[in-house]
Amino acid sequence: MRPSFRFLQWCQSRPGGTALLFVLTTGTLVGYYGWLALVAPPPPTYYLDFGAAPWIQASEPSNNVCFRKNLYLSETPKYAWLQMAGIDGFRVSVNGKQATLGQAAQPGLESEVLSLTSGGNESVICDITHHLLQGTNTIAVNVTRGSFPGRAKLVCRGGVIDQSGKLSEFSSDKSWRVALTPGTIPTLIPWTDREMDAARWAHAEVAPSERAGLTQPVTLPPVLLQQPVKGKWIIDERPGPARNTTFQRHFDAPNGNTEAWLQIAANGNFSVIFNGHFLGDFTDSSPTIHFLYLKRWMKAWGNDLSIQVQGLDALPTLIAEVSFLSGGAEAGSIVSDHDWVLPSSRLATTIGSYNYAGEHWGLPPKMASPAGLPSVEATRRTIAGVPLMLIVAAAVFLGWIWSGSLLAKRHKWEMARALGIDATLHLPALVATATLLLLRYDIRLRPDSPVKVEFFLGLVGVLILPRLLAWASRKEPAPFLFSAWERWRGWASQNGFWLALGVIVLAALAMRLHGLTTFPLDQDDILIRNYTMGIFDRGYPSLNFYNRAMALTTYELVPYPIALSCLIFGWSDWAFLLPSAVFGALTTLLLGVMGRNLFDWRTGLLAALIHAFDPLNVFWAQHLFHPSQDGFFAILTIWFFYLAIRQPGKLDRKYFSAVCVCFCLTYLSWEGQGFLLPVLAVTLMLMYPGRWSWLREPRLWIGLIVVASIVLIQLSLRKMVAPGYIFLGYGLNLLTPSLYFLNPESDPFYYVSSVLLTEPHVLLTILCIAGALFVWHNLAMRYCLLVFVGLLLCFSLFLPVYSIRYFYFYQTLLILTACGAFFLLWDRARELTLEWKVARLLAWGSGIAAFLLVLGTATETGFKVFRLSEQTLQGSTRIDPSLRYGAVRQDTRSPAEFVASRLRPGDIVLANLTQAFYLYGRRMPDYALNTLLAARMIYLDDYQSYRHKFVGIPNVRNLRDMQSVFDHARRIWYLGGGPVIEGPSELKNATDFITERAKIVYSTYHAKVYLWDGTAFPEQHTIANPALPPQPGMPPEKPTPEDRVVEELNWAQNGKPLSYPRVTRSNLYPEWTHQKVSERDPARVNAKLKVQPLELPREPEKPESDEKASQ
Structure with missing residues (x-):
């Protein structure tokens, strides 16, 4: 006699918990899809027909x-x-x-x-x-x-x-x-x-x-916007005391067609009620035609449309049309005319045109987007959708129990075995539903096309069909098909891992080297480059700042690998960027080995493959800034710490020493990694609750003393290196951890919305959440998840600045945790199907499909789910260049070369991209924009002016300074488009002053060049701004001291070639930028788009010290 089956006790076991997870997840997803398809379908979208237009x-x-x-x-x-x-x-x-x-x-x-x-x-x-x-x-x-x-x-x-x-x-x-x-x-x-x-x-x-x-x-049918509304203005000549009335229309859908749109406008406030459903209130200062989609509530017969209108300054009037569509074309319409009914069974009066506010209104303008769903109707959909989802989930669950009992009776199996096998039959429906939901965000498809009632019925069929196959099978075949795979799997884990990982690492390196110098260095890259040059002059990363050597007090270790690369390969952008690419490829190698060590070889290979082609990792591996190097040492620190605490209550001496060394390296690459200390400490306590014997380890306290000393020395140097009373304001390098989540301006969910739920990471995030189910049964999963969540909370709650690059170095933990959870679920499904060929074949097919789905979204291979990106306030998709391939980065080189090749004596250069202009233009700009006094700048008494914190040029702080610059200039070049620290309104006033008076003479990615030519106009005089109190203008600066030394000029004195490229192209843009007095109409020269200048551009002027060095 078989023992009685206890369902709840079985669900607490490993096979039962896995089976229950598969069934409940499938039921929830299918139920949610049914909610979308049956209760709240997405609004329709339409492709435009451009005909033969090229x-x-x-x-x-x-x-x-x-x-x-x-x-x-x-x-x-x-x-x-x-x-x-x-x-x-x-x-x-x-x-x-x-x-x-x-x-x-x-x-x-x-x-x-x-x-x-x-x-x-x-x-x-x-x-x-x-x-x-x-x-x-x-x-x-x-x-x-x-x-x-x-x-x-x-x-x-x-x-x-x-x-x-x-x-x-x-x-x-x-x-x-x-x-x-x-x-x-x-x-x-x-x-x-x-x-x-x-x-x-x-x-x-x-x-x-x-x-x-x-x-x-x-989002609107093109046919409705390609023709005027056919309705007529109708009016109620005897409205209520507040000029309010109700226009009503009873109609049947022609031929039962329910695909209908309402176009409606009125001369005041109005609300729409259709078949008892409130569709919204509308308030317009002037009549505007709104579009409402009626299909959801349209009936074949007996439709009632009621419009309540309140005239603002005149009698209430209305114009409307209900259009029925078929195949994208209009199949019929109901228009506003004398058949509309008013209160007391009166008929509306038709007028040919309407005189509104003294203007002749025949046809009001049409909106370009449909009206949104009102909150009342959205709530009603939710109330109807949630029970539907629960009913579907319950039906899937009960169907599982019933089907499992049938399998047990038919094949004389134990109930536990039958339920486990039947649970794996849900996997095809699970993967199919996830794919359909994901395709809603693929830009190659309409958002509404993957959500249809037919697809929902197909998912129900996918749930039923595998069961029919299982019930129809009369005997149990041997699983011979998979025995060969099991033997090959063992060989692959021993021999093929390193070969496959080597191929992945080489592909990662090639991916990072490809197009390495397509875009020039940005401002942060150039800053690191300038500090790197100080290693060859003074032996440590530094800048010569007004005859004072300013040591680098953050990212201290980043310049050293760059200097080694330049020593070997010479001074070029490629040599500067090479170390980042190498560190990125090494991180891929490290992640593969770490995945094998913590989980198995499959996890290591998949994690390495995703990391190799993930857009975020490729992006930062092509930058000079700290994330690539910092991320390598951070993941090395996290891995060594796991190896050091594997034994409960003990610390491995060798690995803990490596942890201390690696932490110092990652901290000196970027001090934001100080969050690793509290996170690793909390992780250690949660890994082995109640076991505190590691506190008695002497090596623990020795290592903490060393690490704390390094941290304190670094923090002290940051304060001591900068001379007192020179630097004003604050910058990112002065930020310290705080309780920023108490600030109303904080956004604790920034990394969730901007990174975790975007297209490369959404499925990884879901798998990471699924990994929480294995926390107490898998030590490696518990460790990775605790460290990842801890770092995510620290950077979200305690750091007062948010940036995607701060997520980069622990993104590897997201990849590793997700891959580990994926293969843990894979193994659980395989265990449930060991004795049944049909179920195992379906489980394998579903697993391979899920594998391709995860890999395709994480690496943009096969899927373009770009609609998952963060949305702007206007409803458009906002992307970050680091999260997607093919997104442009800022072009800092060509604007500098363009201006440098066209400078004349007396020209003034005002630049946002100050360091880039100095590098690629081979000349220091004259002014920089900084309109926020709280932002970090310097005030030098020798010059009696505010100066830029990196290059030392004067700052334009407000509109008055900008006017003063115009008073003393004949021609002004403004390089706009770079990041500018914004004040409340000073920035807009200052930039508008030049952009509204100057011509755009060059435009490129994220940068524009403006030219104001005062030689073609009478002398300009500053006009006092009435919004500002009377103050003296910008005082003239003292002459530059002769002993001023600029960093790059030392190279000429040492007999070494300058690293700046010479500008040889003289025809970058239209010729009129070269003319001396009067400018010809740019339209004429733009007609050629590429014209030889009237005269050869002069060579850029050399600074005085450079001329002396060349004598």
Whole structure:
């Protein structure tokens, strides 16, 4: 007689817990998918049809291009529309006014344009009727590409309907004009203005279609925006005492078609109620047509639409149309007319046009996005969706119990064995559901296409079909198919691991060396480069700052491997960046070995493979800054600490000494790694609760004394190296841990939303959470999870600055923990199917599919789930260049070379990219922007001015300083686009003062060059700002002392070549930047896009000390 089966006791066992996990996870995911498909389907999206319109571009490669198209209209149009797609972001204006565009095309700042969905072509369709005038009209588009490599491209199609109803279409073609820079002064005439003559701009050229199939859909049916609303204005001539009334319409759906949209506008506040469902309140200062999607509540017969309107300054009026769609085309409509019913069974009055606020309103403008779901209806969906999800999960659970009992009876198995095997039959549905949910965020698909009722029914079928196969099988076949794999698995774990890991490491190194110098060094890289040069002069990382050697007091060890690389390979950007690439590849090797040591060879190989091709790791391995080197020593410290505490209550002497050494190395690479000390201490206490014998270990206290001494010495040097009363304000290098989570401005979930739930890491995060189930049964999993969570909490709660690079060095723990959890679940599923071929085959297939899913999302191979990225306030996707391949980085070289090759005596250079201009332009800029006094700067009495903290040039602190610079300059070059410390309003006032008076003469990735030429205008005089109290202007500086020594000039005195490249290209941009007095119309020279200058550019001026050195 078989013993009685105790279900709850079995669920507490290892096989039972695993089986229950598979079933409940599958039921929850399928239930959630049913919620989306049946109760709360995503709103529909639509692809735009551009017909035969070609993509267009400029003849010269550029990531930022200005497009213009002139349209002549003999009369004011009745209706006009415009649809457009561009790579990657764009701004559209019609006759100098920003068009009413969708969220994707209104990014606001240029930094937001460059952080849109790289990898997808943003598109928009909008109503431009009220922007067009009789006569010449101008459509101006600025396309900014944020992905690399490639050009800025555009495709466009539009239509104009005249008063007689005739449609005239236009599209992108060679008649469009293009320029790489606008060539106008905004305060005089914007380049988007229709009065500007662009006849001499170059013609666009037809471009090959790029990234076909990646054009993003729009959220409104194009057919509704390509024609005017057909309803008429209706009015209630006898409204209520508050000018309020209700317009009602009862109708049937034509031919039972429920795919319907409502277009509606009124002259006041109004609310919409459809079939008893409240769809929202709307308040407009002027009538605007809103779109509401009605399919969810539409019935084939007996629909009731009720609109409550309150007129603001006149009788309540309304215009509406209910459009029924079929296959993207309009199949019928219900329009506002005299059939609409008012209170007391009165009929509405129809008017041909409506006089509102003294203006003639025939057809109000249309919104470019649908109205959102009101909170009442969203709550109703939630109330209906949660029970549905629970019902589906319960049905899956009960089906598991019932199916398991049938298997046990049919094959005469024990109940535990039958339930375990039946649980593995849920894995295909689990993986299929996860894939469908993930595909919602793939930019190659519409967000609504993976969520359909048919797919939900298919998932139910996937749950049933494996059971039919199991029930139909009459006898139990031997699992011969997998015996060979088990034998090969043993050989692979012994011999093939190192071969496979070597291939992965070589691929990682090649991945990091590929395109290593495609982009120039950024500001942080150049800072490390300058400190590295001090090693060859003074033997330690330092700068010569006004005849004082300023030692590097943070990232102290970072310059030494760089100096070794330069000693071997010479002075070049490639040599400077090589150590970071090598440390990145070594981290891949280390992670593979660590994964094998903590878990098994499969975990090591998968972790190394993900790390090798993860975008975040590749990005920082191509930078000179600290993360790559710091991350290597950090993961080495964490690994050695695990080896030191493997035995409960004891510390391994050899490994603990290695921990102390490695911690000092990682701390001196970046002092933020001080968080490792408390995290490792807490981890040690939680690893072996109640076992405190390690406190009696003498080596523990000796190591702590050494480590504490290193930390205290480093912190003391940070305070002692800088001379007193020179540095003012604060900087990142002065930040210390604090209870920042008590600050209302803190964001404790920054790393969750910006990193953990983004496309490379979302599945790794889910697997890491699943790893918590193995915490008390697997020592390595417990250790990795505790250290990772501890570091995540420390950097989220106690550090007053958030940055993705601070997540980089413990991201390896996320990868390792996720891979370990994946193979632990794999082994648990394999154990449940050891004696049944069908179940094991399904489990293997599901495991391989899950493996490819994890690898594909983490490395952007096969999946482009970019919609998982953080969203901007406008609803567009914000990306960080470190989290995605193909996203551009800032170009610091070409703006500096462009300006340096065109400088004349007396020119003033104002730069945000100060160090980059000095490196690549071979000349120090004259001024830097710093409009926040609390930001770190210096005040030198010798010069009686505020100076830049790194290069020592004067700071422009406010609008008054900017005006003073204009008073003393003939020509001013402004290099904008770099990071600027912002004050409350001073920055905008100061930058606007020059950007609105200067021309953009050069544009590249995240940088622009402005030129203000005072030689072409009368002398400018400073106008006092009434918003500021009267104060004296910027005092003239004292002459530069002759004994001032600049760091790079020592190389010339030592007879060694300068590391700065000479600028040899004299035709980087249009010729008018070389002219001496009057400038010709840039439109004419832009027509060629590449013109030889009128005169050869002069060589950049050498500093005085450089000339003396060359004599």
